Amino acid sequence: MTVMLIDDDSFILRVLTRQLRHLGLQHWGLSKVSACTDGQKALEAIEHGNSRIKLILCDLQMPGLDGVEMLRKLSEMRYPGALILVSGEDDRILHAAERLARALRLKVLGVLRKPVTEQSLSELLDRLSRESDSSRASVQTYSAAEVRNAIASEELINAYQPKVDVASGEVIGVEALVRWRHPRDGLLTPDHFIGIAEANGLMDDLTREVLSNALVQAVKWRQDGLDLSVAVNVSVKSLIHLDFPDYVAREAASAGVPLDRLKLELTESEVIRDVRTCLDILTRLRLKQIGLSIDDFGTGYSSLAQLRDLPFNELKIDYGFVHGACHDAERSAIVEASLNLARQLGINVVAEGAEDIDDWNYLRACGASQAQGYFIARPLPGAELPGWVATWNLRRPALLASAA
Amino acid sequence: MSRCPPLPAIDVEVLRAYLGNPDDDVLNEFMEAYRESARELVARLRDAATRAQWPEVERAAHRLKSSSSVIGAYALASACANLERAVGEGENSALRAMKEFDASADRVATALDALFTHSDAN
Numbered sequence: 001m002t003v004m005l006i007d008d009d010s011f012i013l014r015v016l017t018r019q020l021r022h023l024g025l026q027h028w029g030l031s032k033v034s035a036c037t038d039g040q041k042a043l044e045a046i047e048h049g050n051s052r053i054k055l056i057l058c059d060l061q062m063p064g065l066d067g068v069e070m071l072r073k074l075s076e077m078r079y080p081g082a083l084i085l086v087s088g089e090d091d092r093i094l095h096a097a098e099r100l101a102r103a104l105r106l107k108v109l110g111v112l113r114k115p116v117t118e119q120s121l122s123e124l125l126d127r128l129s130r131e132s133d134s135s136r137a138s139v140q141t142y143s144a145a146e147v148r149n150a151i152a153s154e155e156l157i158n159a160y161q162p163k164v165d166v167a168s169g170e171v172i173g174v175e176a177l178v179r180w181r182h183p184r185d186g187l188l189t190p191d192h193f194i195g196i197a198e199a200n201g202l203m204d205d206l207t208r209e210v211l212s213n214a215l216v217q218a219v220k221w222r223q224d225g226l227d228l229s230v231a232v233n234v235s236v237k238s239l240i241h242l243d244f245p246d247y248v249a250r251e252a253a254s255a256g257v258p259l260d261r262l263k264l265e266l267t268e269s270e271v272i273r274d275v276r277t278c279l280d281i282l283t284r285l286r287l288k289q290i291g292l293s294i295d296d297f298g299t300g301y302s303s304l305a306q307l308r309d310l311p312f313n314e315l316k317i318d319y320g321f322v323h324g325a326c327h328d329a330e331r332s333a334i335v336e337a338s339l340n341l342a343r344q345l346g347i348n349v350v351a352e353g354a355e356d357i358d359d360w361n362y363l364r365a366c367g368a369s370q371a372q373g374y375f376i377a378r379p380l381p382g383a384e385l386p387g388w389v390a391t392w393n394l395r396r397p398a399l400l401a402s403a404a
Numbered sequence: 405m406s407r408c409p410p411l412p413a414i415d416v417e418v419l420r421a422y423l424g425n426p427d428d429d430v431l432n433e434f435m436e437a438y439r440e441s442a443r444e445l446v447a448r449l450r451d452a453a454t455r456a457q458w459p460e461v462e463r464a465a466h467r468l469k470s471s472s473s474v475i476g477a478y479a480l481a482s483a484c485a486n487l488e489r490a491v492g493e494g495e496n497s498a499l500r501a502m503k504e505f506d507a508s509a510d511r512v513a514t515a516l517d518a519l520f521t522h523s524d525a526n
Contacts, residue, residue, distance in 0.1 A: 009470060010437075015423065022426070063463055114470045114473070117422065118422070
């Protein structure tokens with residue numbers, strides 16, 4: 001299998017070739033290095049030997065065909081191998097190119113700043129084996145009737161992802177995340193059916209189902225001595241019935257969950273059309289002591305204007321800003337500004353996307369109040385939560401002792 | 405602005421680290437390759453500057469910046485970065501930045517010549 005290097009500078013190509021050979025190509029299932037100073041020629045070679053090229057290292061800044069055009073062409077020819085972007089440009093350009101490559105469905109292992117060190121190179125090469133295992137799984141599509149039937153026949157269940165207090169490690173609450181227990185295809189995540197539900201007017205029914213399941217579960221936990229707040233996702237688009245707050249309050253009361261232990265996390269996929277109705281509903285929810293979170297803050301329509309106009313008492317910083325923030329100047333600037341914003345507005349803040357120990361330590365260092373993410377826990381079945389809390393309490397002392 | 409003591413024109417140890425500690429023969433081979441490549445790029449860059457072909461100057465400076473940092477020619481790499489930026493600011497800035505570039509490029513050329521005269525003598 002070949003690794004192809006594309007850079008307009010032959011000295012740089014020579015250095016990269018030597019580095020790859022010195023690291024040992026065979027560790028990553030590679031056998032040959034092919035170097036190219038011309039993007040156009042490289043493309044021709046890739047097209048002819050398509051399947052034999054396992055990896056391309058491509059410089060962004062080239063005369064003639066530049067790196068971005070190269071990405072577009074690779075995507076057009078459905079290049080199936082992996083890609084590493086290399087550049088002496090600033091990090092913002094490099095990261096924008098990386099996002100573009102992912103959007104074009106290319107398998108990007110990562111980006112390398114020039115000059116490239118052997119260590120950074122071998123770290124990215126290690127991702128090569130992981131990438132090739134996970135082939136691009138195609139998303140099965142379902143019909144509106146199937147989704148409607150799933151809601152009606154109680155095939156939707158909730159998984160629960162814990163949120164913890166960053167300073168004390170205390171478990172504060174959970175976010176309910178819907179899953180479809182499909183009789184044939186197994187447990188499906190929302191990306192398989194939420195779009196279909198939204199497009200076919202099924203979101204109200206779906207939200208009701210999730211809320212009702214979450215309330216039942218919350219009561220079970222209370223009986224086990226776990227007093228957790230429970231958050232349910234609600235699309236702003238579905239806030240069209242003025243009696244929604246009464247409905248939620250009634251459901252919570254009949255289940256036996258105090259209203260101040262219930263939160264609604266609002267996601268927005270488009271501009272709010274009927275501002276009056278939306279404000280009416282949200283304000284009454286708050287008057288009833290139900291919590292309102294602005295979800296995925298900083299992305300899409302989840303914006304400063306919404307924070308100004310709607311009565312949120314919690315802000316959830318999007319995953320995309322939090323994970324990796326300690327290694328990234330842009331992300332950390334955004335996370336810290338969001339924390340400050342929440343502090344000054346006097347509202348609670350949850351950092352989503354705490355995926356590793358670095359994220360956790362970073363959030364502790366910058367004084368985030370609550371965190372959620374794979375580092376703390378993956379979404380769990382409700383019945384497993386008490387067991388997880390016990391394990392978490394064993395992990396807590398070490399996590400709180402680490403440098404903050 | 406305070407003046408820092410001048411950086412060494414080149415630092416072979418930087419290249420040695422990038423290449424994973426190779427023996428001196430390999431190291432010399434790469435220094436020679438850099439010398440050739442830099443000679444060509446510097447000539448091309450100066451030629452483009454005299455013809456006021458600034459985009460060409462910028463491209464050459466960008467390439468030379470990358471390769472120079474691999475052999476620890478940090479002053480030259482930084483002069484290249486300044487030149488790239490100056491080209492964007494207009495011809496007067498570019499001409500000023502060329503002075504710094506010329507001086508750094510000459511120092512690197514002298515250092516490389518000395519290195520090879522020295523190794524030839526051994």
